[in-house]
Amino acid sequence: MEYTVQKLAQLAGVSSRTLRYYDEIGILKPARTNSSGYRIYGRHEVDRLQQILFYRELGVSLDQIKEIITAPAFDAADALKEHREKLLEKRKQLDLLITNVEKTIASAEGRTNMSDKEKFEGFKKKMIEDNEKQYGKEIREKYGEEAVNKSNAKLMNMTREEHEAVTKLAEEVNSTLSQAMETGDPAGGLAQKAAELHKQWITFYWNEYSKEAHAGLAEMYVADERFKAYYDKIQPGAAEFLRDAIKIYTGQQ
Amino acid sequence: MEYTVQKLAQLAGVSSRTLRYYDEIGILKPARTNSSGYRIYGRHEVDRLQQILFYRELGVSLDQIKEIITAPAFDAADALKEHREKLLEKRKQLDLLITNVEKTIASAEGRTNMSDKEKFEGFKKKMIEDNEKQYGKEIREKYGEEAVNKSNAKLMNMTREEHEAVTKLAEEVNSTLSQAMETGDPAGGLAQKAAELHKQWITFYWNEYSKEAHAGLAEMYVADERFKAYYDKIQPGAAEFLRDAIKIYTGQQ
DNA sequence: GTTTGACCTTCACGCTGCGTAAAGGTGTAT
DNA sequence: ATACACCTTTACGCAGCGTGAAGGTCAAAC
Structure with a gap:
């Protein structure tokens, strides 16, 4: 009932190096060593090793195993x-x-041929770069590094299908907004539909949606010249109108 | 459009140490270094880093990434x-x-109270030890280390429910075998049912089932005194009878 | 008695992807 | 001029061993 390293190793199906390592880190010490320094293991050690290997198979770290098998x-x-x-x-x-x-x-x-794909890849990269160049610094300062990085990462990960969907959504937002402005009522059905579409659109880029953030973004559309210019290109006053619609949609005053 | 380590690091959301490491392993070298040795990165490096991080998020190793982004x-x-x-x-x-x-x-x-559990744990361990002591060496020699280790590991992993099931199965094998012996026909319905139950029983311990192995085990039941003694305790000649039934069941002569 | 050959021992480096000092030079705002 | 934030290289540490290297030990074979 006494084993040398190799004997025990074979019995348990591990390497002798492993047993020496377990000795080294104190998780399984031999019962004794003989006169010439050989490690000698006994019954208890076999049992303990069996337990160790059991937990190891469960993916538990040796440190944790040590705690587990020495604790009640x-x-x-x-x-x-x-x-x-x-x-x-x-x-x-x-x-x-x-x-x-x-x-x-x-x-x-396949699915998309090579030139299409390249165009798309190029587009994505350019979009990130432009984003970074134009709004990067300020947005980073306002919303924190992490959020921006996550947004970029998400953009890079979009499939072409998703990209098309999001582009179409943006167009819908714009056209609905355009129609809504003819009614002149930011609380009306069309305007609220535009706000809803806009919400769907941003949730493509954001990790989580909150009314507060949505309303904050709307505020920024007016406050920030560049965003304002983008929406006002659709129709003068579009940024303000969208802001009002979103404020009503989110119920944030 | 030129970045120092820290600038690029912030832009990309990684640590400057990471960039130095990427330089060190040659996966991303700076465009140039200035007069005092500072690393200066440009557009190309930003792009390349973006790609690296993209693949890194997919869990690809840096070595692999290197191959991917330098290959077509x-x-x-x-x-x-x-x-x-x-x-x-x-x-x-x-x-x-x-x-x-x-x-x-x-x-x-819960499920099983403490004393029950301890008994069961103890039983399992004892079973493995006994197995090892009595049949370990020979079985190891006959069937190889790996198979035995796997079998032991499997035994250790059994839940109490499984253990009960397997114990009940063993009893069924024995009682069916006992009844079958009264008919005296190892090719008869009862004897074949015993063989079938026996197959179910061993598949609890084996990783894979094969007719050859099953027949081989049956042969061993007779050839090995200890196995023979176990089955003959049920009824004299039980080992031989079971062997014959299994041989017929598996179609191995 | 000695020579294999199969064991055993203790170092100690290597792997991955950086984190984290340490020791020292650089850039720029006050 | 002084502070302070940035940069550099060097190098140990992490988990869990694999894989030598350099040398001692044991049983069996000659």
Whole structure:
């Protein structure tokens, strides 16, 4: 019932280096060493190793395992629950990665021919650059680094389909806004529809929607010359009208 | 349009250390360095960094990214497909981990009270030890290290529910075998049912089932004194009878 | 008795993708 | 001139071992 490193290693299906490492970090020390320094393991060590490997297969770190197997059984369940949460989080991340990778493959592959794709890629990059050049600094200062980076990342990750959808949405916003302005009533049906469409449009770029942020953006449309110029190109006073409509839509005064 | 490390780092949302590291491993070198050795990045580098970060978010290793972005666009899709396979494999593994962790939590928690649980844990461990002590060496020699280790690992991972199921199955095998022996016909319905139950029983322990292995095990039941003794305790000649039934069931002569 | 050959030992570097000092030079606003 | 924010290179640290290197030990074979 006594094992040398290699014997125990074979028994448990690990390498002898692993056992020496476990000795080194103090998670599994040999029962004793013989006169010439050989590590000798006994029953207890076999049991302990079995436990270690069990938790290791569950993906628990050696540090955690150490805590688990030296602490009472009560703590083990808690530790495992925490570990499960981590695993679930990891899987969510992984799923996100996979869909993104698949989107990228789809957009890189057939579906859209090469010149189209290049145009689109080029367009995306240019859009980010322009964004950065024109509004980057101020927006970064106002809304923080992270938000802007996330927005750019999202833009880069859009598929062509999504891109078309969002472009069409923007057009709809503009045309609806244009029609709504003829009625002159920012609280009217058309104006509210424009606000709704506008909400849909920004949620393509934003990670989360809030009425406050939406209303804030509307305010900026008027306050910032460049945004104002963009909307007023549709029709003079469009920026103000859209702002009013959004303020009513979001119920923020 | 020229950036120092920190400027570019802020623009891209990474640390300056990261940029220096990318320089070091040759994945992103600055356009030039100024008179006092400062790294200066330009347009091209911004673009390249954007690409790097894009792939990095997909979980691609920096080595792979280097290959992708220096190779023609054609290879990128292939590389991504390979990457996708890896991610899918990873997710499968993760799912397995999660279910195992959940099983463990369930078995550690309520459902079964503490003393029951301890008995069960103890039983499992003892079973493995006994297995190892009695049959370990020979079985290892006959079937290879890996198979035995996997079998032990599987045993350790069983939940109490599964354990009960497998125990009940073993009893069923025995009682059916006992009844079948009264008919005296190893090709008869009862004997074949015993063989079928026996198959179900071993598939709890084996990773994959094959007729050859099943028949081989049956042969061993007779050849090996200890196995023979176990079955003959049910009724003298039971080992031989079961072997014959299994041979017929598997169609192996 | 000695020579294999299969064990064992203790260093110690390598892998990934940076974080985090340390020690020192540079740029610019006050 | 002084402070302060920026830049540089060098190098250890992280997890969990793999993989030598350099040398001692043990049983069996000659």
